Amino acid sequence: MASSDKPDTDYGKEVRPPPPATKNYFAVDVALRVLLFASALTAVLVIVTSNQTKLIPGLAGSRKAKFSHSPAFIYFVVALSVAGLYSILTILASIAVLYKPISSTKFLLHFAVWDVLILGLVASATGSAGSIAYVGLKGNDHVQWGKVCSTYDKFCRHLAGSLAVSLFASVVLVLLIWLSIFTLHRRIPK
Amino acid sequence: MASSDKPDTDYGKEVRPPPPATKNYFAVDVALRVLLFASALTAVLVIVTSNQTKLIPGLAGSRKAKFSHSPAFIYFVVALSVAGLYSILTILASIAVLYKPISSTKFLLHFAVWDVLILGLVASATGSAGSIAYVGLKGNDHVQWGKVCSTYDKFCRHLAGSLAVSLFASVVLVLLIWLSIFTLHRRIPK
Structure with missing residues (x-):
């Protein structure tokens, strides 16, 4: 609010917001979007590399746990992945506004909407991934759904890591909207 | 903030937005929040009343399906339930602004943030509920998680109804933020 004082004083020119405030906003915006991109990419990479093959005692041969086994x-x-691609596009848009602050209000609106x-x-x-992972960890006796994590430890470690990072991505998105x-x-x- | 209403009106022109626009906004807002309340309440009631008891051929006695069997x-x-209670509070706040449009900008900000x-x-x-319900419907052969819906038809109908209504509630929330x-x-x- 303090930075909006200057344009107000010379006439009634609140039409264009002052450049410093805009710059500050878009700098923080770019930083958060880079965090969003990094966390989305990490979450995808960690879950995609979670494949684990194990010899199951009771069965002939080995069994594989893959993320693609669950919808x-x-x-x-x-x-x-969509969030990651979206963050790349908006990082570029945000940087564009940072260097050429035209119609920044419109950008703000579009960013918030998307x-x-x-x-x-x-x-x-x-x-949805969290609840399936939880059943994999604890099982559910009421419906005889067995534990998965007791056998596939690496698979579940990857899942947990990926879920933690995607939770972080959700928090970053909330901060971006705010x-x-x-x-x-x-x-x-005022 | 409330007291700054009157001095503004006889001073600047664009300082205070016209009352009709504010009224319109808060009327739509109240309508959407009533929809949110109705859908949250419906979703909770439908899932809470989903209990079903069935005689299972292979087992002695009957078995019950309850929503509380799954975290x-x-x-x-x-x-x-939180969304329903929240909608009651915000309906009251929104109606208050409708009849006494003071500091409505502040309300707008708070509504959007929450x-x-x-x-x-x-x-x-x-x-999370949707993914568990999907496993209940289709099962998952990779981890030997059996179908539940083939036995508990009423239970799953209730789940599906509740999920559809909560999806609707999410859409209403997106519209409210927009x-x-x-x-x-x-x-x-401008």
């Missing part, structure tokens, strides 16, 4: 994990990989959808996607994917909302709010004259 | 469904009920968190909660709960963002954006002088 929930496939959805998770797709959702996090970030909300991506948050819904990432949060639901984290929830940043947009607060910046929009700050530009409304 | 994912418990999380789902808690999340949707709605984002509730969206994350409802989306992740829908995802409404806040667009309204904040509209108040920024």
Whole structure:
């Protein structure tokens, strides 16, 4: 609010927000989007490399655990990949605004609108993969669903890591939306 | 903040947005929040009443299917209950602003900030309950998790209904956040 004082004083020119505030916003925005990209990429890589083959005592031959054996994990990989690609596009857009602050208000609006959808996607994917992983860890006696993690330890370690990182990505998305909302709010004259 | 309403109106022109727009916004807001409340309540009621007892041929006695047998469904009920309570509070707040449009910009900001968190909660709960319900419907041969829905038909019908309604609640939350963002954006002088 302090930085919006200058344009106000010379006339009634609140039309264009002051460059320093805009720069600050888009600098933080780029930083958060880089974090989002890094976490989405990490989550996808960690779950994709979770394959584990084990010899099962009772069975002839070995058995493999793969993320693609569960539709929930496939959805998770797709959702996090979409979030990663989306973050690349918005990093570029955000950097463009940083160096040429034209129509930054419009960008703020568009970012906020799309970030909300991506948050819904990432949060639901984290929830669905998380609940399947939890059954894999604890089993469910009521329906005789056996534990998986007791056999496939590496597989489950990868799952846990991937889920933690995607939870972090959800938090980053919430922060991004909040940043947009607060910046929009700050530009409304008091 | 409330007292700054009057001095603004006889001073600047674009300082305070026109009352009709504010009224319109908060009328739509109340309508959407009522929808959110109705859908959250429906989702909770439908899943809570999903209990089904069946005689299983191979086993002595009968077996019960309950939502509380799965942690994912418990999380789902808690999340949707929180969303329902939240919607009651915000309906009251929104109606208060409708009849006494003071500091409505501040309300817009607060609504948007909290709605984002509730969206994350409802989306992740829908995802986790949905993935468990999907395993119940289709089973998973890779890990020998058997189907549940082939036995407990009423239980699964209730689950499906509840999930559909909570998906609708997520959509309503997205619309609510968009409404806040667009309204904040509209108040920024061009």
